[in-house]
Amino acid sequence: MKALIVCKSYHHGNTRKVAETIGEVLNAEIVKPGEKPSSSIRDYDLLGLGSGIYWARFHGDIFDSVENLPEVEGKKAFIFSTSGMRKVPIINGFGGGIKDKLLEKGFEIIGEFSCRGYDTFFLFKLVGGIQKGRPNEEDLRGAKKFAERMSERAETDSKNEREP
Template identity: 40%
Template sequence: MSNAVIIYASTHHGNTKKVVEAISKECGVELVDATQVHEKDLSGYDLIGFASGIYGANFHQQVMNFAQKNLPQNKRIFYITTSAMNLDFSKSMGPSVKDKNAEVVGYFSCRGYNTFGPFKLVGGTSKGHPDDQDLQDAVAFFRGLEK
C-alpha cells in the first residue's frame, strides 16, 4: 500500500470534501485542507493527490499555490475534481507542477452540486452530487492507483 496524502479545497458546497473523505474513510488516506494549511513536507509520501472544486475553470487557488510551494520533485500525483460541467480541468494545475517532474497517474472527476450565479435561481445544477455512486467510483479510482 502506498503512503498517500490528498491536498484539497472545497469551498462551495463541500462536494469535493465528500469525495476525499470517502476515500480517506475507506482507504485510510491522510487529508490536508489547503485553505487551512499552506506548508507541509511531502517528501515522505509516494502518492500525492490534488483535489478541488472548479471555480472559473480552475482548481482552487490555494491548491495550486500549495502544489507550487510544497510538491517535491519526482512524485506520483493524481487529480480529483468536482464541477458543474464534469470536464477535464487538469490543465489548470499545469503551471503549478511544471518544474516538478511529476508523473500524473490518474484523474477522477464527477459532478458537484452548483448554485453559482444564475444557477441559484433554478435551484442549482447537479443537485445531490456527489451521490453514493460517485463516492464508490472515487474509492475504486483510488484503489486502482494503489495497485
C-alpha cells in the first residue's frame, strides 16, 4: 500500500508531528503543499491531507492542493488537523470545506483525526499560549491508532478489489 501525506504546519510545527506519526505507520511519503511527490497521485492508494486550523479552516494551501488534484474514482483519503480549540460545528468546524472539495474530486473519505496543538495566536500570546505541550504523547498515540485504522481500511479494500 502506497500512501502520500500533504501537510501544512506553520505555527509551531504541531501538525507536522501528527503527520510524522501517521506517516511512520503508513510508511508514507510526506510533502508540503506545492511540493511534487515522487510519483503521480494516481499511483498512491491512500492520500492524507493535514494542517493546523486557521480561522476555523484548513490552510488555504491545502485547499489549493486539493484544487490541483486530478479527478479520481473512489480513491481513499483522510484528513487530520491540530487546533487551539475544540471542534465546534460551524464556528470552529474544521474539515467541512476540505471534505466537500475532496468529494467533488471523486475521493472517498475514510477518516478524520484532530487533536489540540500549542496556540499562541493573537491574545493567547499574552498569556503564554494555550494547549502548551500539545500534541502530547497521548495525542500522538491517538494519531498512531488512527493511522493503523486507515491502513487496515485501505489494505482490506484494495484486497477486496483484487479478489472478485
